[in-house]
Amino acid sequence: MAAGEPEGPRGDRKPGSAGEAGERLQRGRAAMKLLRGDGGTGPALVALALWPLLAPGAQAVEPISLGLALAGAAASAALTGVGLFSYPGFFCYFTECCLQKPRAELETVLRKDLDKKLFGQPLAKKVIVKSVPGFLNNPNPKKPLALSLHGWTGTGKNFVSKIIAESIYEEGLKSKYVHQFVSTLHFPHFQNLTQYKDQLQMWIRGNVSNCARSIFIFDEMDKMHAGLIDSIKPFLDYYEELDGVSYRKAIFLFLSNAGAEKITEVALDFWKSGKNRDDMKLKDLEQLSVSVFNNKNSGFWHSSLIDRHLIDHFVPFLPLEYKHVKMCVRVELKSRGYVVDEDIVTQVADEMTYFPKEERIFSNKGCKTVCTKLDFYL
Ligand SMILES: Nc1ncnc2c1ncn2[C@@H]1O[C@H](COP(=O)(O)OP(=O)(O)OP(=O)(O)O)[C@@H](O)[C@H]1O
Structure with missing residues (x-):
């Protein structure tokens, strides 16, 4: 993909071709063909028939309701000659649209999702559940x-980014409004730094012009x-x-191993003093931003983003313990359709390596391998 095209490095992944959303798009196209017929009686009939699609929360319409609504709409349209395409929200049922308004229950959905899927990260959970819905619910x-x-x-960190993306766009990381940059892949050569800076600005400008609620994820900061x-x-x-484009509604996520030592x-101090990590406060880690700012290998070394307080939250991900690794093994077993066998769970967790050398509390690779x-074992 050439530099400056709005979709950026991830532009090759076109949405709407896979999964549930893709199927819905196909069904939608078929329905549109049917509806693109001739006219008939009152717009009210069409609106009435389409109410389940146009109403807030239309994404949750059951297949039967959808069928009935489309059949009703087809009949009405055939009678009225009123084009369905003029109804706002109609297209967005069939094809992905830039977010206009987050779902009303976003905070609850996000909280439930994180409670269920994310282990051992009380601080990250707390910050994300508050900051993301709060931001999206602010119209200005x-x-x-x-x-x-x-x-x-x-x-x-990547796992949570995926959960955030999915809570906003049904297609998650595959959405055309979610853009992922991986440093070693997209910006590998130091000698091209000037070119990367120009490209990055162009990609972001292009994508935000296209959708104000764009999400940008920078991995390997x-x-x-x-x-x-x-x-x-x-x-x-x-x-x-800036030059006619407002960036105020976009979301930027930066992922990094920097600050992990801190x-x-x-x-470790918490663990040694017998305290529960759930009782940890963000205040306990307030030095995180300073250590990232002063770390030459953080991507944020002496960065004006930190200097000018443009990062809203530094979100700490705690090292995972043996019990968290076991939880990950159980999830993995279930996701592959196996009954959870505790012997296997223990064997896999035992095979991982842990640090510090003496205490062996934290998994060296988290849940990654x-x-x-x-x-x-399977
Ligand atoms: N806290 C967690 N709770 C539940 N599952 C987890 C957790 N951490 C990691 N996992 C599992 O491990 C996989 C790898 O984790 P992930 O890619 O999110 O790590 P990361 O922090 O981004 O690592 P890296 O810094 O190496 O990029 C996830 O897809 C998920 O299945």
């Missing part, structure tokens, strides 16, 4: 939402060349508009 935010997720490998991320500083700032230090280790 003063700046884009910028969250920086930090922690040891395999502790759930700690491997990003220093200075590159500062090229997007204007977009994260408190500007009403987080581990605090988590659980699925490959499990392959040996």
Whole structure:
């Protein structure tokens, strides 16, 4: 893909071709063909028949209701000659649209999802459940939402980004409004830094012009060349508009291993003093931003994003313990359709390595290699 095209590095993944959303799109196209017929009686009849689709929460319409609604609409349209295409929200049932308004129950859905799927991350859960719905429910935010997720490998940073994306766009990471950048893949060569800065600005500008509620995920921030991320500083700032584009409704997620040592230090102190990680406060980790700012290998080294307080929250991901690894194994077993066998769960968890050397409390790879280790036992 050429630089400057709105979709950016992930533009090759076109939405609407796979999964439930793809099927819905196909059904929708067939229905549209049917409905694109000739006219008839009153717009009211059409609106009435289409009410289940146009009403808030229409995404949850049952297949039977949908069928009835479309049949009714077809009959009415045949009578009225009123084009269905003029109804706002109609197309969005069949094809992905940029988010206009988050679902009313977003906070509850996100909380439930994180409670069920994310283990051992009380602080991350707390920050995300409050900040993301709060931001999306604000029709006029003063700046884009910028969250920086930090922690040891395999502790759930990418996993949480996926959950956030799915809570906003049904197609999650495959959505055309969600853009993922991986430093070592998209910005590998230091000598191309100037070019990357221009491309990044163009990609973000293009995509936000297309959809104000775009989501940008920057993975491997700690491997990003220093200075590159500062090229997007204007977009994260408190500007009403820049060259006619407002960036205030976008979401930026930065993922990094930087700061993991600091987080581990605090988590270890907690563990040694017999305290529960659920009682940990963000205040206990307030030094996180400073350690990231001063870390030459953080991607945020002396970054103006931190300097100018443009990162809204530094979200700590705690190192995972033996019991969390076991929970991940159980989930993996269930997702593959197996009955949970506690012997296998223990064997897989025992096979992982733990640190510090003496205490052996935290998993070196979090839950990351659980699925490959499990392959040996199935
Ligand atoms: N806290 C967690 N709760 C539940 N599952 C987890 C958790 N952390 C990791 N996992 C599982 O492990 C997999 C790998 O984790 P993930 O890719 O999110 O780690 P990461 O923190 O982004 O690591 P890295 O820093 O190496 O990119 C996830 O897809 C998920 O299945």
